[in-house]
Amino acid sequence: MHRPATAADPEELAAFLAANPGIEFLDVHYTNLAGVPRGKRLRAHEFAAAFENGRFLPGSILVVDITGLDVEESGMVWEDGDADRVGWPVPGTLARAPWLGADSADVMLSMHELDGRPCALDPRQVLRNVIARFTADGLTPVVACELEFYLVDAARTADGGIALPRGLDGRVPGHRQVYGLDPVDLDGAFLRDLWAACDALGLPTGAAIGEYAAGQYEVTLAHKPDALAAADDAVRFKRVAKGVAARHGRTATFMAKPFADVSGSGLHIHVSVLDAQGRNIFAGDAPEGSAALAHAIGGAANLMPGSIAVFAPNANSYRRFRPNSYAPVRAGWGVNNRTVPLRIPVGPRESRHLEHRLSGADANPWLAVAAVLAGVHHGLTHRIDPGPPVTGDGQTTGERLPTDWAHALALFEGSRVLADYWGGRAAEMFATVKRVEAERYNSVITPLDYDWVLRSA
Secondary structure, three states, X not given: OOOOOOOOOHXXXXXXXXXXXXXXXXXXXXXXOOOOEEEEEEEHHHHHHHHHHOEEEEHHHHOOOOOOOOOHHHOOOOOOOOOEEEEEEOOOOXXXXXXXXXXXXXXXXXXXXXXXXXXXXXXXXXXHHHHHHHHHOOOEEEEEEEEEEEEEEOOOOOOOOOOOOOOOOOOOOOOOOOOOHHHHHHOHHHHHHHHHHHHHHOOOEEEEEEOOOOOEEEEXXXXXXXXXXXXXXXHHHHHHXXXXXXXXXXXXXXXXXXXXXXXOOEEEEEEEEEOOOOOEOOXXXXXXXXXXXXXXXXXXXXXXXHHHHHHOOOHHHHHOOOOOOOOOOEOOEEEOOOOOOEEEXXXXXXXXXXXXXXXXXXOOHHHHHHHHHHHHHHHHHHOOOOOOOOOOOOOOOOOEOOOOHHHHHHHHHOOHHHHHHHOHHHHHHHHHHHHHHHHHHHOOOOHHHHHHHHOOO
């Protein structure tokens, strides 16, 4: 077994334990194609071995579905004997985990083959593959992820649904108060603990915003000239938000559409690109930025139909795409326009960048960023013309985007460009996992089937 150069040095563990005495438990976890963290909780006497030798994990977890079931169609369960791969700690991700207790810590793993090669099915490696295209051209993508989520009561309702929890004043919020301070006040204790936990992990969080629906929030994450680290931040933030919410008797859900009659939750991905001298190639005096930004938008638009299955990876994801809901349903780009999927925000010329607004909060951040950056690089390389910008309501003009899961998966499987950027094996396995998930989901007979058809058919 070979130790990869990208693994955290055991000295990082030694320094951490010296600075943080009393740590008894360490969660080591890897997030697979379906976007669910999986791993182990180690005791103190096991810490050193995890950093010195990695931690063996069954290869089948690389391709289990969102519920944790094996996907036998992947060929990675019985055919290879469910052989182990090895997870190595990611440098800089070892930190205290206050939501787990004062004696607990947390570290992210990156999966490798036993000979030290990065595992092609690790979403972090998929993103690395895309970033390498920029590096080869002397470019550096700068990325930030904005995640929206709901706080709901941890207890399900009698009919299996979800409900908003009562605030500190005993009230259940009943009105949309977009950007209102009252919701932030009511959930102030949760937000304080969330910020504290993020600080402990070194996550660069900023303002909390009461979003467009009661119980919905957004907490900003800083942009970074390291796209992999920015996606790491988003993955870790989701874990922290869920953990802190559980301590408060609540569930932080990143479902794309948890409530039918109010807004869904998105993952907005902000991108600019630096040249070898550290200058933003999207900068320009005009609001629409430079020619390079236009080409990046053209490429992102070109790959968007084939990437929908990544941005909307679950059956519930497609419920988010509704007119007049801030979830884009038609192709297009614009300046200072939130009705289109590709938006150029206003700001100083040097801050000019692209905001990709299509992805749901349920998407795997590494894969979503990898799909967005593949489009940006594709556009820059081939100087793709984005066409004219949309002015006014972008929900009524432009080509309708695919909003059906089966159609989206077919488009993904047909995208040779995306497979080339990701690596063919990763694209094939993502499609396989999601095809199986769709079949399993559609095989369930729901109460709604009986309500609509049992007596009427």
